[in-house]
Amino acid sequence: MNNFFASVELLSRPELRDVPVIVCGDEKSRRGVVLAKNQAAKTLGIKTAETVFSARQKAPNVVCLPPHFDQYEHYSKLARKLYETYTPYVESFGLDECWLKLDQWDTAAQTADQIRQDVKHAFGLTVSIGVSFTKVFAKLGSDYKKPDAVTVISRDNYKTILWPLPVQALLYVGKATTDKLGSIGIQTIGQLASTDVLFLERLLGKMGRLLWSEANGIEQDEVAPADRKRQAKSIGNSMTLVRDATSMGEIMGALRWLADSVATRLQADRRCCRTVQIMVKDSTFSSQTRQAKLPEPCQDRKIIFDHAMALFQTHFDLSVPIRGLGLTASDLGSADDPVQLSFEDLKREQARAKVMSTINRLNERYGKIIDIGSGNLDSAAGKK
Numbered sequence: 009m010n011n012f013f014a015s016v017e018l019l020s021r022p023e024l025r026d027v028p029v030i031v032c033g034d035e036k037s038r039r040g041v042v043l044a045k046n047q048a049a050k051t052l053g054i055k056t057a058e059t060v061f062s063a064r065q066k067a068p069n070v071v072c073l074p075p076h077f078d079q080y081e082h083y084s085k086l087a088r089k090l091y092e093t094y095t096p097y098v099e100s101f102g103l104d105e106c107w108l109k110l111d112q113w114d115t116a117a118q119t120a121d122q123i124r125q126d127v128k129h130a131f132g133l134t135v136s137i138g139v140s141f142t143k144v145f146a147k148l149g150s151d152y153k154k155p156d157a158v159t160v161i162s163r164d165n166y167k168t169i170l171w172p173l174p175v176q177a178l179l180y181v182g183k184a185t186t187d188k189l190g191s192i193g194i195q196t197i198g199q200l201a202s203t204d205v206l207f208l209e210r211l212l213g214k215m216g217r218l219l220w221s222e223a224n225g226i227e228q229d230e231v232a233p234a235d236r237k238r239q240a241k242s243i244g245n246s247m248t249l250v251r252d253a254t255s256m257g258e259i260m261g262a263l264r265w266l267a268d269s270v271a272t273r274l275q276a277d278r279r280c281c282r283t284v285q286i287m288v289k290d291s292t293f294s295s296q297t298r299q300a301k302l303p304e305p306c307q308d309r310k311i312i313f314d315h316a317m318a319l320f321q322t323h324f325d326l327s328v329p330i331r332g333l334g335l336t337a338s339d340l341g342s343a344d345d346p347v348q349l350s351f352e353d354l355k356r357e358q359a360r361a362k363v364m365s366t367i368n369r370l371n372e373r374y375g376k377i378i379d380i381g382s383g384n385l386d387s388a389a390g391k392k
Contacts, residue, residue: 009127009135010134010155011046012104012133013044013104014030014031014045014046016076017073018046019131024046027071028046028069029048029049029071029073030071030072031045040060041058041060042057042059047155049067049070052070053066054066054067080104083133084103086131087127087133090123091108094123097231099231099232105147107143107146120137120158135156136151136155136159137149137158138159139160140166141227142222142225142226143231144179145161145166148173163225170197170198171197173196174196174197175199175200177197178222180215180218185219188211188212198223200220200223205217240277242340243340244270244337245270246266247262247266247332247334248331248332249331252329253331255326256321259317259330259333260317263313266334267309267313267316267335268309268313270309270335270336271309274337274343275343278344279340279342280305280340280341281312281337281341282302282339283299284299284302284315284319284336285297285300285335285337286298286334287333287334287335288320288330288333288334289332289334291328293331295332296324299338302315
């Protein structure tokens, strides 16, 4: 769906349709970043994730609206239900995008155009749809012509339409991968597609073959049926600090809160993680991530916090104040999977699990009233 957050906001503010509008965080709490913009703001060069201050320099008359995520989720569910009247194969890709698998290629473009009209008529929102023979090419097609359009990427025309596009237009190609490919002269999707796949594997690992397959129209993943529950591949949280952190104590407090949040969600979902990653954003808005493998699967807030803190101390310092932090648990597996423990380890883990279960119940019932620091959990688990 086109400019989804902004478009939903404008349903209740139609008088703003022709003026630049951005949906943004609260500037007073230092979350003044553009989350979405309408077409008028986009025309003026305003980009998602830039600061509101920067957006105002481009458009002094820009209107800032607060986000209403409950409304975005509401319209996302309505659109999905509409899609499911056309096919049982509907796979979400964020709130505003879905992949649909249709039975007939010959009528796919006509069906896509009907869906486009149905969404506009039912919800007052516009969509751009890509029709193609792979999920990645369909996504590229949906981005190719906006707003309110249908683009067909066929086996006959994909090289003409897609191969001249910059390589970063592909899914999963971020800045680091773009820079690495650019350093060896790969600037476009076509150049990537024409590169030896074994060379790309040596350069990028498994991602090299995946990207080569994407560029050549080789499907790696089928559209999931609408009734299939997709488990999250990671669980994370992030925060913008009330003020820039300049001491290790402030970092410890923030990471402890994030570890508590992530561990609580892991335990609620009965998941364990094998990797912990932190994101650090400094006062210049530069962001970096670092991650570490855990010795065994875990959902324990103390262990998650300890590894997050070790990552920060190893890879970062406070020479530049820290504006924001994030913590993500990934490589997830079931908490019910068996793990080899010694008898003493088993007793300790059982005691720790009882303590954490009690803390989670109390915090859930009364709010965040209990916070056992990383150095106190083992001693608490040892008390009767």
